[in-house]
Amino acid sequence: MSNGPVLGSSTLRWGAWAALMFLVLPALVALPVSLTPKRFLSMPTDTLSFKHYANLLSSPEWLSSIWQSLVIAVFAATIATVFGTLCAIGLWRLSSRAAEAIRGFLLLPLIIPPIISAMAFYRAWVKLDLLDSYLGMILAHAILAAPMVLITVSAALANFDLRLEQASRNLGAPLSTTLRRVVLPSIWPGILAGGVFAFILSWDEIVVALFIAKFRIITLPRRMWDGIRENTDPTVAAAAVVLVAVTVLALALAAWNARRGKAIDT
Amino acid sequence: MTLIGNRQANVYWLLVAPLLVLVLVFYAWPVLGILWLSFTDPEPGLGNYAQLFDGGSLTRILWKTFRICLVTTVISVAIGYLIAYAMTHLGRRERSWMLALVLVSFWVSVLVRAFAWLTLLSRNGLVNGALMGAGLTDEPLALVRNELGVLIGMVHYMIPYAVLPILANMQGIDQRVVSASRGLGAGALYTFARIYLPLSLPGIFAGGLLVFIISLGFYVTPVLLGGGRVLMVAEYVSVQVLVTVQWGTASMLATMLLIGVFALMLTLSRFMRIGELFGARA
Numbered sequence: 001m002s003n004g005p006v007l008g009s010s011t012l013r014w015g016a017w018a019a020l021m022f023l024v025l026p027a028l029v030a031l032p033v034s035l036t037p038k039r040f041l042s043m044p045t046d047t048l049s050f051k052h053y054a055n056l057l058s059s060p061e062w063l064s065s066i067w068q069s070l071v072i073a074v075f076a077a078t079i080a081t082v083f084g085t086l087c088a089i090g091l092w093r094l095s096s097r098a099a100e101a102i103r104g105f106l107l108l109p110l111i112i113p114p115i116i117s118a119m120a121f122y123r124a125w126v127k128l129d130l131l132d133s134y135l136g137m138i139l140a141h142a143i144l145a146a147p148m149v150l151i152t153v154s155a156a157l158a159n160f161d162l163r164l165e166q167a168s169r170n171l172g173a174p175l176s177t178t179l180r181r182v183v184l185p186s187i188w189p190g191i192l193a194g195g196v197f198a199f200i201l202s203w204d205e206i207v208v209a210l211f212i213a214k215f216r217i218i219t220l221p222r223r224m225w226d227g228i229r230e231n232t233d234p235t236v237a238a239a240a241v242v243l244v245a246v247t248v249l250a251l252a253l254a255a256w257n258a259r260r261g262k263a264i265d266t
Numbered sequence: 267m268t269l270i271g272n273r274q275a276n277v278y279w280l281l282v283a284p285l286l287v288l289v290l291v292f293y294a295w296p297v298l299g300i301l302w303l304s305f306t307d308p309e310p311g312l313g314n315y316a317q318l319f320d321g322g323s324l325t326r327i328l329w330k331t332f333r334i335c336l337v338t339t340v341i342s343v344a345i346g347y348l349i350a351y352a353m354t355h356l357g358r359r360e361r362s363w364m365l366a367l368v369l370v371s372f373w374v375s376v377l378v379r380a381f382a383w384l385t386l387l388s389r390n391g392l393v394n395g396a397l398m399g400a401g402l403t404d405e406p407l408a409l410v411r412n413e414l415g416v417l418i419g420m421v422h423y424m425i426p427y428a429v430l431p432i433l434a435n436m437q438g439i440d441q442r443v444v445s446a447s448r449g450l451g452a453g454a455l456y457t458f459a460r461i462y463l464p465l466s467l468p469g470i471f472a473g474g475l476l477v478f479i480i481s482l483g484f485y486v487t488p489v490l491l492g493g494g495r496v497l498m499v500a501e502y503v504s505v506q507v508l509v510t511v512q513w514g515t516a517s518m519l520a521t522m523l524l525i526g527v528f529a530l531m532l533t534l535s536r537f538m539r540i541g542e543l544f545g546a547r548a
Contacts, residue, residue: 012351012355015352016356019345020349023367023368023371024371027378027382029386029392083288086285090281094279099282108294109289113524113527114483115504116520119503119517140292142288204377210504224377228381228490231388236381240381247373251373
């Protein structure tokens with residue numbers, strides 16, 4: 001704590017750690033609650049039980065929700081990653097005023113409040129008959145997630161030497177070869193990170209799902225929402241743990257990938 | 267940087283086109299449709315906007331939203347500042363641990379967090395149990411399904427959004443300025459108030475604006491922790507759309523919300539690049 005300009009450094013340090021504990025600990029409370037042996041939401045006192053997990057994994061409703069969420073997130077993330085990556089490369093290479101304006105425009109789904117996006121999708125999907133369908137959910141989530149990919153891939157491209165791409169093109173390689181052999185391998189970590197963020201965004205998205213999914217499609221967050229509002233069944237806590245566990249796994253994949261990317265660089 | 271020939275440039279537009287078309291057709295057009303609706307449903311004119319001035323429930327809801335967002339912003343920025351400040355002045359190892367915790371909470375689903383707070387703060391929840399066990403209160407306190415619950419949940423969600431811009435700003439502050447002030451005989455408190463705080467103001471503004479913007483359209487936390495008693499704009503809009511099917515009022519509120527968000531975003535872009543902001547999630 002050299003040069004700490006104010007306050008005893010220990011007061012400050014403990015204050016910050018206390019704030020961080022406030023940030024992290026409550027988010028973890030679903031874990032003990034999911035292990036309670038009782039039939040209502042409570043902390044386990046003397047014994048732990050996995051019966052709510054057994055309940056979760058034997059219930060056709062919960063299983064179908066987990067499956068639907070996985071399918072939607074995988075497809076939405078794939079579309080977002082492919083479209084977002086191509087677009088980022090195009091904008092990077094064009095680098096004109098028009099391209100920058102388009103980049104700003106394409107960030108809109110990230111900036112506009114989810115409730116407004118949800119209204120817009122709802123109205124449009126009614127007309128296109130996409131309500132309550134896989135295609136409708138995948139399309140909506142892909143659009144919401146694409147800006148994430150655009151950002152991470154653009155960041156990766158900013159560290160990539162433009163002249164390598166030019167050299168490849170000037171030596172006569174067509175664009176597709178240049179992309180496949182020169183550009184994509186160098187920005188791979190950025191693409192994967194974008195894909196992971198897109199997956200997570202879709203996996204735990206709730207606001208749009210509340211508007212455009214109802215009977216046939218009930219994603220995991222959507223079913224949890226109903227469970228939370230009833231607020232009695234600890235199965236919701238088990239579902240919450242599963243939801244977070246998948247997110248953490250995906251993030252770990254991205255982190256591992258980033259580390260490996262660095263190792264190759266040096 | 268060489269200029270790209272016209273023929274070559276066209277190829278790159280082809281890469282941009284798929285996403286651009288997707289967003290234009292399936293997103294921008296529907297959003298514009300919502301804005302348009304606010305002037306045409308149920309009848310053409312400014313009737314929906316006139317509701318804002320008749321002093322009815324709408325005015326109350328807008329005012330309540332503004333008030334809750336403001337309080338959330340102030341508290342989140344204060345706590346975020348403390349965390350960012352400690353992170354800037356502590357050793358490398360401790361800093362990266364702290365950053366890891368901030369990012370972890372950043373990524374935990376908003377739904378899971380609302381569930382957690384509901385469990386902790388309910389009448390027979392952990393917090394009330396601890397308070398009664400310690401003899402601080404005889405009856406359980408009403409900590410959730412009211413404005414207090416919404417505030418706790420929102421602050422908890424927004425702190426990371428406050429920390430990241432403030433941290434980015436603080437890391438750019440030259441520590442030698444602080445040393446110079448101390449070396450010239452100024453006290454620690456004086457140096458902080460006159461040197462450090464003013465230098466960190468851009469970070470405070472950026473973090474505050476960001477938190478306020480996200481709070482304005484916040485849906486999940488107010489609905490779940492407010493228990494239907496703390497009606498903010500987003501929840502009101504969803505009720506108008508899904509329950510009472512009043513698209514005119516809903517789209518008018520959406521338009522107002524959007525104008526507010528864009529105006530604040532424009533202000534924010536003077537302090538920081540929007541792209542960097544979300545890049546910080548990585």
